[in-house]
Amino acid sequence: MDIYKHRLNAVHQGMVTWGLDTLIVTPGAAMKYLSGFSEEGFERLLCLIVPDDRECVFICPSLNAQQARSNPAGITDIRSWNDGEGWDKTLKELSDQLDLDIGIIGVDEGMSARFLLRMQELLPTSLFKSAEKVFSECRIQKDAGELACLQHAAEITDRCGEAAIAACKEGTTEREIAMAVNNFIAAAGSQPAFEPIVAAGSNSALPHHSPGGRKLRNGEVVTLDIGARFDGYNGDITRVVSIGRPTPEAISIYRIVYEAHQAAKTAAGPGVTAQAVDNAARKVIIDAGYGEFFIHRTGHGIGLDEHEEPSIVSGNFQKLLPGMCFSIEPGIYLPGKFGVRLENIYTITNDGCRSFNREISPELLEANG
Numbered sequence: 153m154d155i156y157k158h159r160l161n162a163v164h165q166g167m168v169t170w171g172l173d174t175l176i177v178t179p180g181a182a183m184k185y186l187s188g189f190s191e192e193g194f195e196r197l198l199c200l201i202v203p204d205d206r207e208c209v210f211i212c213p214s215l216n217a218q219q220a221r222s223n224p225a226g227i228t229d230i231r232s233w234n235d236g237e238g239w240d241k242t243l244k245e246l247s248d249q250l251d252l253d254i255g256i257i258g259v260d261e262g263m264s265a266r267f268l269l270r271m272q273e274l275l276p277t278s279l280f281k282s283a284e285k286v287f288s289e290c291r292i293q294k295d296a297g298e299l300a301c302l303q304h305a306a307e308i309t310d311r312c313g314e315a316a317i318a319a320c321k322e323g324t325t326e327r328e329i330a331m332a333v334n335n336f337i338a339a340a341g342s343q344p345a346f347e348p349i350v351a352a353g354s355n356s357a358l359p360h361h362s363p364g365g366r367k368l369r370n371g372e373v374v375t376l377d378i379g380a381r382f383d384g385y386n387g388d389i390t391r392v393v394s395i396g397r398p399t400p401e402a403i404s405i406y407r408i409v410y411e412a413h414q415a416a417k418t419a420a421g422p423g424v425t426a427q428a429v430d431n432a433a434r435k436v437i438i439d440a441g442y443g444e445f446f447i448h449r450t451g452h453g454i455g456l457d458e459h460e461e462p463s464i465v466s467g468n469f470q471k472l473l474p475g476m477c478f479s480i481e482p483g484i485y486l487p488g489k490f491g492v493r494l495e496n497i498y499t500i501t502n503d504g505c506r507s508f509n510r511e512i513s514p515e516l517l518e519a520n521g
């Protein structure tokens with residue numbers, strides 16, 4: 153069966169399970185998943201309407217109509233509106249056809265409040281609910297085509313990681329390395345999955361540091377967290393290297409994080425809970441005496457969204473199943489000193505898990521750029 157028909161069927165089943173009559177989906181991963189198409193409408197409403205028993209409909213600004221018409225899923229009902237008239241009338245007409253006013257409407261959680269609030273005014277008798285459960289349940293196990301896209305994204309990301317390490321030289325700024333990463337991704341015909349994190353020295357103790365004017369100094373570590381996208385699917389790796397000879401403390405922290413990463417990878421497999429994978433990484437770091445410095449979950453699901461289900465976190469008793477894809481990225485962050493995080497993307501197989509990325513170095517390497 154056509155992949156988009158297959159996905160629509162799964163979404164329809166999810167709508168029954170979660171008691172939703174119609175979905176309204178704004179640009180993002182869910183729209184891309186269902187139609188193969190997603191363009192930003194920005195402040196103009198661009199959305200996909202998914203009724204429970206009829207063909208899907210796009211509502212789109214006239215300036216996006218041509219793009220919407222070429223959607224890979226072959227959805228032919230495209231209702232465009234122009235700036236002079238706005239989208240109220242288009243939605244009202246559709247509401248009359250589909251009885252939206254007496255139904256429960258599921259929306260994506262990324263929908264802008266400006267759209268949701270206006271829809272609630274236009275359809276005061278409809279009930280609006282989150283449709284995230286429907287989407288996450290459908291998208292959590294990747295099919296062969298999706299796994300191939302993630303593999304491709306990982307390969308571009310790996311090469312980008314090497315380029316980033318090669319750009320790490322004493323005296324270079326974080327921002328210059330981030331620019332080199334983005335240039336590499338563009339030259340590979342890809343897009344960044346997110347703005348690269350380049351964190352030198354004490355900045356590496358901040359997991360989500362934004363690259364700035366800080367220069368790389370001899371004897372310090374630098375954290376590189378980067379990702380490239382392929383056909384909408386995201387890559388995400390984190391590498392840590394030393395500028396010149398590393399300190400004994402950096403060597404030792406790196407080794408602990410590496411062992412935690414390996415422990416999580418060894419634990420991950422079909423039927424294992426997400427929490428068990430988090431526990432495996434955390435135990436290594438706690439046993440080494442650094443538990444309080446591992447300040448985030450072990451990983452996140454990845455696919456059309458950079459962060460999606462399954463969350464590899466304590467309290468998530470969800471069992472991992474073949475085709476699920478997620479990061480393993482334990483870290484230790486010593487405030488005011490430095491931090492180390494090591495990240496690869498994995499997929500659950502029939503008997504364990506497989507990395508999309510190249511192996512992480514067991515030793516803290518010197519960047520010799």
Ligand code: CO
Binds near residue numbers: 452481
């Ligand atoms: Co990540």
Ligand code: CO
Binds near residue numbers: 378388389390495
């Ligand atoms: Co990352």
